[in-house]
Amino acid sequence: MSQITHKLTQLPPKTGVYLMKGAENVVLYIGKANSLRDRVRSYFTGSKPHALTALMLPYVRDIDFFITSNEVEALILENNLIKKYQPLYNIRLKDDKGYPYLRVTTNSPFPALKVVNRISEDGAHYLGPFVKSNALRKTVKDLTKVFPVRTCDLDLKPSGNNHRVCLDYHIGRCGGPCADFVTPEEYEKIVKDVMRFFNGNTTSVIKSLVQKMETAVAHLDFENAAKYRDQITTIQQAINPQNVEDPMAEDEDILGIARSGKRMCVILMLVREGSLVDRETYFLSNIITHSDTWLSESLTAFIQQHYSEAAFIPKFIILPTEIDSPDTIQDWLTVRRNQLTKGKLTSQVKLQVPKRGRKRQLINLAQKNAQLILEKKDATVVDEQSRLSDKIDLLGDLQELLNLPKIPKRIEGFDISNLGDQLPVASMVVAIEGQPKYSEYRRFRIKTVKGQNDVKMMQEVIRRRFNKSFQGHNLPDLILVDGGKGQLNAACQVLDELELADLPIIGLAKKNEHIFIPNRSMPIVLRHNNPTLHLIQRLRNEAHRFALNYHRKLRRLALKKSVLTQIPMVGEKRKQALLSHFGSIEQIRKASIDDLLSISQIDLKVAENIYHYFHEPKA
Structure with a gap:
């Protein structure tokens, strides 16, 4: 504690960021302050204890700090350090899933559209994030009918491109820049329309198309007029019916928030040109504080983390309550918005807390959505915990049934699939505490066995799975082979050769669903409605499904090749x-x-x- 006391005397009364560290220099908490001296001392000497004091301070062993030029710089540095160190006592933003972005390669003379999962510092322009990946891909596909923009990865030059055009050109979904069928200037106009559309500015896009349609009609060019009409219809169908409209036509983000214990849900409702166009759901973790300030602290953390990554920042952000340092955050958001739009949008971003009217109604709607989603997630967690508890009980019953040395938390199932002697394959599936572990599934092409011999094939697969390179790495508590005595004895022979005879193993025969165990002539017979039998059957059936799908895939590939040959x-x-x-x-x-x-x-x-x-x- 003497080291902390000494550090407190060294803190300057300047704007900056502080880091509280625990044992071995582990960063526990990161914060910003107008006066580092006053803020950090308040944790230890303030008459009103800080919300984190009782939880964090007993573990603090050191304090570090950075001086910054102003509050905005401190805000940016704080956010970057939180992302770098992921401190235990800072509130963290966690999406309920990974949201896609639309990447527009504006650094190319002929930009391409690409759906990606993250933003990279590659000079391209990113639109999003979008909530539904499938909907985004479908929208891109539909819009290429209207705006023929390429989606390929070709590296194109401003001129002199001599590639063979693909199918997209022939069906009117690409202008053919790869063969110089469109100039960079013409192509740029199309790309600008695409970006306006995805930024929510559909009105100007439709207005532009209507003008082109009317011009075509005036020149008696009815074929092109019909094309523009169809394009307008496609865009209008791509826009969701709106429940909220405002004649002021402003861009706004509406934030709603709900809490349950240490978890919190944030709903972000996106209003573009006065219309509610989408909704995004986020979850905050590490909600430790139980003070009256939890709402403002959590909103502040969300705004810092979300808008540091967002590809678009609206003019208005509507909040349910005031946040910490609103003026500083408004200035930071304005700078970010200016950077994202390359100087095209320089107006001040405004944080608003409405008391009544339309915006208050939207806040109430967002709050209700956040509460409902959090209640649903809580119910799902309780249900999953209940199911997991049931499965662990079944694993205990299986341990008792088979007289295993410990509960079989990791079970590996093996199956063979073939059609005569054609393309024989095998599968290994893994269950951890009764739950499938898909990332550890394995597929095998049978290499050493000729003809139809399931027993020999099972031996090959067991040998390949448990050879010396795998020994000691995630060995199972129980092995399940699909088959009766023949397959079981063959597998046991291989395990004995590999000096793994102590690994528990059973066979499940399909005909009567009898369970065979080594060195026992009679099988274990369970009633067909026995839950323990159902647990084993599910794993056996999963191994069969995985092997059969692989076999069918190989057969389809072989059929394709044989026809073309x-x-x-x-x-x-x-x-x-x-x-x-x-x-x-x-x-x-x-x-x-x-x-x-x-x-x-x-x-x-x-x-x-x-x-x-x-x-x-x-x-």
């Missing part, structure tokens, strides 16, 4: 190019000669061979 002048490289481009034999069958020629490896003669093979009657 019969076409003259189609070798391995051309087979791979066709399947990569079209995705399936059926799509290749439907392709025209021009479609086939869009692949660089296919010339006219080969395209004709492929087309005639699928369309001329076989002798």
Whole structure:
């Protein structure tokens, strides 16, 4: 404590960021202050104890600090240090899932659209985050009908591009910049419309298209007028029906918040041009304080962390209550907004706490949504804990049934799948405390066994799984093989060779669902409604499903290759190019000669061979 006392005397009365550290220099808490001396001393000497004092201070062993030029700089530094160190006693933002962004490669003469999971410092422009990944991908796909922008990864130059155009060009979803079919200036106008649309500025996009349609009609160009009309319809269908509209047409973020114990839910309602366009859900963890200031502290933490990563910041952020240092955060948000828009939006970002009217109604709506989502999540957690408890009880019953040395928390199941002697495969599935552990599933191509011999195949798989390179790494508490005495004895023989005979192992025979164990002639027979039997069956069936799916996949690939092999002048490289481009034999069958020629490896003669093979009657 003498070291802390000495540090307190060294703190300057200046703006900055402080770090409270525990044993071995572990960062416990990071905060900012107008006066480092007054703020940090208040933890130890203040007449009104800080909310964290009783919980954190007994572990504090050292205090470090950074002096900054102003409060905004302190805010940015605090946020960066929190992201770097993830301190135990700071509130942390956690999305309920990973949200996608739309990446627009504006650093290219012909920008491309790409759906990505994170923002990178690569010079591209990022739009988002968006809530629903599938909806974003569908919207991008639909909008390329209206705005023919490329989605490929080609590295294009302003001119002199000589690539073969792909299918998107032929169906009107790309202008063909890869073959210089569109100029950079024309293409830039299309990209700007796309970015305006995704920024919520759909009104100006539609207005522009209406003007083009009316101009086309005036010039009796009815074909292009119909094209613009269809584009307007597609955009209008892509916009969700709005429940909230405002003639003032401002961009706003509405924040609602609810708490249950140490967890908190934040609802972010996105209002663009006066219309409610989407809703995002976030969860805050490390809510330790129980003081009256928890709401403002949590909102402050959320705003700092969320808007430091956001690709767009609206002019108004509507809050349910006041937050810490509102003027400083407003200044920081304004700077961030200016940076994100490259100086196009310089007006002050405003934090508002409405007392009545439309904005208060939106806050109340967001608050109710946050409370409902948190209650639902709490109910789900309780239900999952109940199910997990039931499964652990069943594992205890299984331990007792099989006389195992410990509860089988890790069980590995093995199965063989083949059709005659064609493409034999095997699977290994893993359950941890009764729950599937998908990341540890494994698939095997049978390499050493010729013909149909499930027993020998099981031996190969067990040997490959438990060879010396794997010993000592996540060995199971119980092994389950699909089969009766033959498969079980074969597996036991391999385990004995590998000096792993002590590993518990059982076999489950499909016919009567009898359980076989080593060195016992009679099986264990359980009633068909026995929950312990159901636990084993589920794992066996999962191993069967995983093996069967792998076998079917290999058969489909083999079938594709065998069909294409019969076409003259189609070798391995051309087979791979066709399947990569079209995705399936059926799509290749439907392709025209021009479609086939869009692949660089296919010339006219080969395209004709492929087309005639699928369309001329076989002798």
